[in-house]
Amino acid sequence: MKRSVARKILEAHRVGGSLTPGEALTIRIDQTLTQDATGTMAYLELEAIGIKRVATELSVSYVDHNMLQEGFENADDHRYLQTVAAKYGVHFSRPGNGICHQVHLERFAAPGKTLLGSDSHTPTSGGMGMLAIGAGGLDVAVAMAKAEFALTAPRVLRVVLAGELPEWVSAKDIILEMLRRLTTKGNVGTLVEYAGPGVKTLSVPERATITNMGAELGVTTSLFPSDEVTRAFLAAQEREDAWVELRADEGAEYDDTIELDLSKLEPLIATPHSPGNVSTVAELAGAPVDQVCIGSCTNSSYADLMTAAAMLKGKTVHPGVSLMVAPGSRQVLRMISASGGLSSLIESGARIAECACGFCIGLRQAPRTEATSLRTSNRNFLGRSGTGSANVYLVSPQVAAAAALAGCISDPRPLGAPPVVEPPTRFAVDDRMIIVPPKDGSKVEVLRGPNIGDPPKSEPLKAELAGTVAIKLGDKITTDHIMPAGVRMKYRSNVPKYAEFVFEAVDPEFSKRAAANRDAGIDNVIVAGASYGQGSSREHAAICPMYLGVRLVAAKSIERIHRSNLINFGIVPATFADEKDYDRLDAGDDVTVADLRGCIEAGRDVVLVNRTRGEEVRLVCELTDGERETLLAGGTLNLLRAS
Numbered sequence: 001m002k003r004s005v006a007r008k009i010l011e012a013h014r015v016g017g018s019l020t021p022g023e024a025l026t027i028r029i030d031q032t033l034t035q036d037a038t039g040t041m042a043y044l045e046l047e048a049i050g051i052k053r054v055a056t057e058l059s060v061s062y063v064d065h066n067m068l069q070e071g072f073e074n075a076d077d078h079r080y081l082q083t084v085a086a087k088y089g090v091h092f093s094r095p096g097n098g099i100c101h102q103v104h105l106e107r108f109a110a111p112g113k114t115l116l117g118s119d120s121h122t123p124t125s126g127g128m129g130m131l132a133i134g135a136g137g138l139d140v141a142v143a144m145a146k147a148e149f150a151l152t153a154p155r156v157l158r159v160v161l162a163g164e165l166p167e168w169v170s171a172k173d174i175i176l177e178m179l180r181r182l183t184t185k186g187n188v189g190t191l192v193e194y195a196g197p198g199v200k201t202l203s204v205p206e207r208a209t210i211t212n213m214g215a216e217l218g219v220t221t222s223l224f225p226s227d228e229v230t231r232a233f234l235a236a237q238e239r240e241d242a243w244v245e246l247r248a249d250e251g252a253e254y255d256d257t258i259e260l261d262l263s264k265l266e267p268l269i270a271t272p273h274s275p276g277n278v279s280t281v282a283e284l285a286g287a288p289v290d291q292v293c294i295g296s297c298t299n300s301s302y303a304d305l306m307t308a309a310a311m312l313k314g315k316t317v318h319p320g321v322s323l324m325v326a327p328g329s330r331q332v333l334r335m336i337s338a339s340g341g342l343s344s345l346i347e348s349g350a351r352i353a354e355c356a357c358g359f360c361i362g363l364r365q366a367p368r369t370e371a372t373s374l375r376t377s378n379r380n381f382l383g384r385s386g387t388g389s390a391n392v393y394l395v396s397p398q399v400a401a402a403a404a405l406a407g408c409i410s411d412p413r414p415l416g417a418p419p420v421v422e423p424p425t426r427f428a429v430d431d432r433m434i435i436v437p438p439k440d441g442s443k444v445e446v447l448r449g450p451n452i453g454d455p456p457k458s459e460p461l462k463a464e465l466a467g468t469v470a471i472k473l474g475d476k477i478t479t480d481h482i483m484p485a486g487v488r489m490k491y492r493s494n495v496p497k498y499a500e501f502v503f504e505a506v507d508p509e510f511s512k513r514a515a516a517n518r519d520a521g522i523d524n525v526i527v528a529g530a531s532y533g534q535g536s537s538r539e540h541a542a543i544c545p546m547y548l549g550v551r552l553v554a555a556k557s558i559e560r561i562h563r564s565n566l567i568n569f570g571i572v573p574a575t576f577a578d579e580k581d582y583d584r585l586d587a588g589d590d591v592t593v594a595d596l597r598g599c600i601e602a603g604r605d606v607v608l609v610n611r612t613r614g615e616e617v618r619l620v621c622e623l624t625d626g627e628r629e630t631l632l633a634g635g636t637l638n639l640l641r642a643s
Contacts, residue, residue: 002249005225006156006193009131009246013114015148021155021255022189024624029143030113031058035100037065037361037485038118038538040077040493042137043084044455046144049640052442053089055147060108060434061085062093062100066489067356068363073490076449080493087441088144097433098329098355101125101297105208106331107431110242111226116143120215120537120561121297121378127208128233129226129246134215136539136565138636150626152560154191154220155255161198163263168412171206172299172376172396175213176268177260180278182217185476185531188560192222195248198262199224203423204233205301212298213378216275218534218559238429267411269374270394273382274476281399281411289374291367292317292404293324294397295353296360296377300328302335303421304376304397309341310419311401311412317349318407324365326353334428350404362386362486374403379535381478383505386486452493456547458570460634461600465551465593467523470514471507472587475529479562481506482533482541492540499544511548518549525608527585528555533562542569546635552593554608554619556582567627570635572596574606574619581617585610600631 003011010019010027017025032054034042039061046054061081066074078095085092093103100117101124109115111129115122118137125132135149143149159178165171178192192214194207202210207224214222224230226246234243267281294300294308305327317323325345327333333355336342346352358364360377366386367373373385373392380392393409398418402410412418438444473481484504491498503510514524526545532555533541542565552572556579566573576582585591589612593599599606599621606619623631633639 002252004156004158004193004248004252004254005129005246006131006191006223009112009114017153019153021153023153024150024626025153026148026150027114029056029116029147029149031108031115032056032140032144033060033062033100033104033115033117033119033122034137034140035065035119036063036077036081037489037492038137039081040452041455041539041543042118042141043081045138045141045637046088047084048455048637049141049145051145054144056144058108059090059144060093060104061090062103063095064099065357065361066363067095067354067358071490072449073451076451077493079447080449080452082435083444083447086437087444087446089437089441091437092435094433094435096330096354098331099297099300099357101212102300102328102332106237106329106427107434111230111244111246116140116149118537120535121212123214123221124208124212124297126211126221126223127204129224129230131221131223133221134537134561136537136561136568138539138568139564142636151220152189154189156191156193158254158257159192159194160196160257160259161194162196162259162261163198164201165262165265167418168398169265169267170396170398171202171209173265173268174260174262175210176270176278177265179216179270179276184216184218184274184276184534185557187218190219192217192219194222194224200227200229201262203303204230205303209298213275216378218531220560232423236424236427267396267399267413269399269409270380272391272393273380275379275394281395281409284409285411287409288372289321289403289408290371291322291365291373292400293359293365293373293375293377294400295326295328296357297328298378299376299397300326300332302332302424305332305336306339306341306421307419308397308401309336309344310421311398312348312350312405313344315348315405317404320407321404323350323404324353324359325350326358327355329355330433331428331430335424338428374400374409376400381480381535384480384485388505451491453495455637456495456543458546458634458638460638461570461597461632462551463595463597465523465596467525467551467591468517469527469585469587469589469591470517470524470550471503471510471526472585473506473526473528476531476534477528478535479533479538479541480535483538483544485536495543495547498540499547502544502548514548514550523551524549525591526550526553527582528553529582530556531559532557533559537561539565539568542566542571546571554585567631568636570631572600572621572631574621577605577618577620584613584615584617589613597632600628
């Protein structure tokens with residue numbers, strides 16, 4: 001059989017199940033990563049599993065999200081993460097060292113290896129030829145304990161890149177074009193593999209931009225081959241020994257193929273409030289801009305920032321624009337400083353943020369009321385910026401810099417010849433901010449602050465469900481809608497407190513109402529439209545609803561990572577057998593399932609009785625044997641404790 005790059009890696013790592021798309025598959029995990037927003041819970045779960053040392057080749061704990069030390073909570077969490085990493089054999093990337101995806105690409109990602117990360121943008125390392133998958137924290141904790149991960153075998157979509165990008169068009173425009181074609185929904189269970197002659201024209205950081213925002217497509221992951229471009233990048237990072245060539249066989253089999261001619265692309269822009277709302281920059285040119293933010297795990301590489309610096313050199317940011325620049329890593333910051341790029345940015349009027357996620361997750365630089373903000377990040381969900389009334393647009397660094405100078409959305413193509421930034425032959429390698437764990441962590445004391453609790457316990461799946469529709473939602477409800485990011489994330493280690501903010505932006509009274517139902521013995525049901533659970537991998541979007549007594553989610557469709565998180569915490573993820581039945585349920589309806597446990601055990605459709613209307617709604621809950629066992633036990637931790 002002629003094999004794709006994806007199949008080669010999956011075959012080499014398969015420990016159980018089938019590679020047939022849609023079938024259950026278990027693969028060996030070589031590396032894991034966590035970040036502080038998801039990592040505290042992941043390590044609390046790892047402690048609950050009860051192991052002495054991680055089983056992976058390499059696990060890394062990054063601190064890059066909750067950097068604002070407003071109150072004791074974040075600082076306490078950072079101390080916990082550093083000590084728990086030392087105890088269990090995990091490398092620790094200190095605050096200020098950079099964004100997990102950028103640093104991992106620089107220092108640890110390796111072609112042909114597998115990576116599981118508790119962040120939905122973990123596929124960034126797919127730009128290196130690594131099979132990198134985002135997951136919930138509990139799945140990553142299990143992977144650290146067992147070096148295994150269970151998933152549904154994906155179908156492989158080949159994207160053939162032809163030609164070469166025109167001047168002023170970037171890798172960001174490639175992934176925005178993919179989003180324009182495929183949208184943000186309907187791609188669950190797909191792995192995107194890039195191929196064709198256009199691949200060799202893209203640097204590793206450019207490839208990583210594309211695989212990073214593949215998360216917005218809703219796919220399992222995205223992947224590039226490993227070639228001489230990959231080798232040169234690793235050599236410049238003093239890691240050439242990690243390189244292996246990895247390419248698809250001639251005539252390799254794929255489930256589908258699409259073609260993309262790079263030479264026909266132009267600067268693109270994602271408009272509010274979805275990465276899938278893609279237009280050309282030319283169509284929107286002239287619209288006033290209040291804020292420009294350059295950085296995030298998508299576009300904060302040396303080349304990204306040096307391009308912006310060259311465009312801004314000797315010029316001044318428009319007086320109506322606030323410009324923020326956030327380097328992706330300490331390495332990038334050092335290099336733009338040494339090359340003069342940092343001075344150009346500062347002299348232009350840019351404000352420099354630390355090497356962290358910051359503005360991307362609403363933890364820095366929230367724009368003014370009803371502002372227009374252009375950002376090089378990957379998501380523009382309503383309210384994610386920290387300002388509910390702001391309109392956020394997603395663009396390339398080139399378009400961002402042009403807008404910062406002009407004070408409006410600007411097509412950079414009339415500016416003449418674009419700056420040329422050559423890939424470095426040597427990066428500034430300095431790993432002193434990465435703490436290597438001791439060989440024996442048995443005597444390490446794990447330090448916990450008062451905000452750090454234990455993972456909440458769930459009960460085995462009940463025989464019957466008797467409850468109410470606690471909330472009814474529309475399409476494209478993201479995990480940010482479910483669990484707010486920004487300043488609320490400082491409570492991530494304290495589930496009872498964090499649960500007070502479930503659906504805060506949608507229905508501020510939900511938490512109180514759901515808790516009252518729970519305390520009265522009434523089960524809570526969530527009804528949602530298509531693509532429920534888009535966005536972040538934060539498992540708190542399942543943990544906190546579970547804590548509030550949510551027992552079942554009935555939706556038109558549920559995104560992959562969130563669906564797994566629901567199962568991990570004992571919530572039944574069901575979809576409508578007939579989507580029209582969505583209209584037969586309303587908030588406040590009394591609902592029952594007479595034999596919920598029996599339906600799950602037998603693999604039967606779940607019949608939800610709407611007692612308010614006197615009608616029945618049929619729900620589908622397709623599960624693998626492992627998922628069924630987990631759900632019946634009330635979640636993964638219950639299952640592990642029983643084993």
